[in-house]
Every structure is written in structure tokens, then in C-alpha cells.
Amino acid sequence: MENQDQKTYKLHFENREKYLYVFVEGEIVTKESAISFYREIFSKCEELGFIKVLIEENFKNQIPISDLFEVANFMAIASRGKTKIAHVDRQEKDHELNKFAETVAVNRGIYGKTFINSEEAEKWLLDIE
Secondary structure, eight states, rough: OGGGGOOOOOEEEEOOOOSSSEEESSSSOOOHHHHHHHHHHHHHHHHHSEEEEEEEESSSSSSOOHHHHHHHHHHHHHTTTOEEEEEESSSSSHHHHHHHHHHHHTTTTTTEEEEHHHHHHHHHHHHHH
């Protein structure tokens, strides 16, 4: 787990009444930093009682596909199948890899979907039970 003083990302949480909005950004994302910020996100969802979360991220790089597999696997375990996740990556070039991560996560019990923009993500999140 990353030391609080050595975080390579910034997290911003916003209570949007029907879901928790999270914006995460940084210069570089690694498998370790992704697991760390997802751990924080799921902890905040539990603390505030949210089962729906819209996660928007902005990192200049994408982690390798093998690491992406591990992060998606971690998300499935950490969310315990309770959290519904809409995911947006501001780097459109990463959409295909994010679709792979979505498939891995969904196959492991996550109720989630990745999007190119936050408007579509929000609509999907609000339309599900």
C-alpha cells in the first residue's frame, strides 16, 4: 500500500445524493497506485453508504494489460459485488483497454461499465436499480 506522503494521485469525492462521484488524477498510474485509490474509493462508499459510484480518471499513461487484469480482479474482491460502478477515462485512447478491464471485472462479479464521457456514465448509473 502506498504511503500517504508518497501518493502519485489525487482523489476528489463529491456526494451527488444518488451516487458518489470520484475524480482521480495524476501523472502516472501503476498497479499499486490503482489498487490504493480503488481501496480508498470502496472504503469511502462504505463509509457514506453509497452502492453507486461514478469514477472519472485522468492519467497520462495506461498500466500494462497484465497489471490491469490484477487491478480488475482486486476491484471485484474489494467491492464485494455490492457496488455499481460507472467508469470514465478522460484519455479516450485507453478505451479499448478499459473495455478489457470491464470484461474481467464483470466476469468476477462487479456490476460495472466503462464509458467515454461522464454524461453517458451518469445516465447509465441513474437508470440501474
